[in-house]
Amino acid sequence: MSWSFSFPLASAAASFAGRAVEPNDNRTTVLAERTLTANAYFVDMLLRSNGSAPQTTDASERGEVERIFVHALVQGSMPGPDNAYLAQLVSARTGLSLPEAQARVSDVFADSQQSADRARKAMAYLSLWLFVALLSGAFCASYAGTIGGRQRDHMTI
Numbered sequence: 001m002s003w004s005f006s007f008p009l010a011s012a013a014a015s016f017a018g019r020a021v022e023p024n025d026n027r028t029t030v031l032a033e034r035t036l037t038a039n040a041y042f043v044d045m046l047l048r049s050n051g052s053a054p055q056t057t058d059a060s061e062r063g064e065v066e067r068i069f070v071h072a073l074v075q076g077s078m079p080g081p082d083n084a085y086l087a088q089l090v091s092a093r094t095g096l097s098l099p100e101a102q103a104r105v106s107d108v109f110a111d112s113q114q115s116a117d118r119a120r121k122a123m124a125y126l127s128l129w130l131f132v133a134l135l136s137g138a139f140c141a142s143y144a145g146t147i148g149g150r151q152r153d154h155m156t157i
Contacts, residue, residue: 039069042112046086046104049094065089069109073116078109 043065068086072078078086083105091101 039066039073039112042069042108042115045111046090046108047093061089061093069112072109073112078105 043062046065047062065086068082072082083102086105087098087102090096090104091098094101094104096104
């Protein structure tokens with residue numbers, strides 16, 4: 001089963017942007033930057049500066065990092081070339097040395113995997129309990145229908 005980590009908020013924001021804002025308007029980029037995704041926190045944690053490098057905000061770079069993370073989460077592991085690319089990007093963006101950047105990429109990816117696993121488990125429990133609730137509701141409805149039918153059959157007109 002593949003999980004997509006963008007939620008309905010992103011599609012709602014995209015449809016709102018398509019209706020309310022002209023395509024060449026500057027507000028479109030602001031809305032795209034404000035759109036929440038599930039991996040935004042992990043991308044922020046990955047690209048967080050240690051204070052020695054200037055903080056830049058490049059939406060295309062953030063989007064690329066997010067897509068790499070989503071692909072790696074779906075695959076279950078970070079491919080070597082992607083890991084090396086992200087380490088170089090983090091090193092250039094944050095001022096960390098390459099080994100420190102590789103360690104940060106590994107740590108952040110491990111955290112995102114744990115978060116995704118917790119979300120999957122929560123959804124599994126939610127699905128199970130939702131099934132139990134619907135099944136008990138169906139049982140109660142059929143039992144009430146049976147009692148109502150018996151009462152109807154014994155009524156004299």
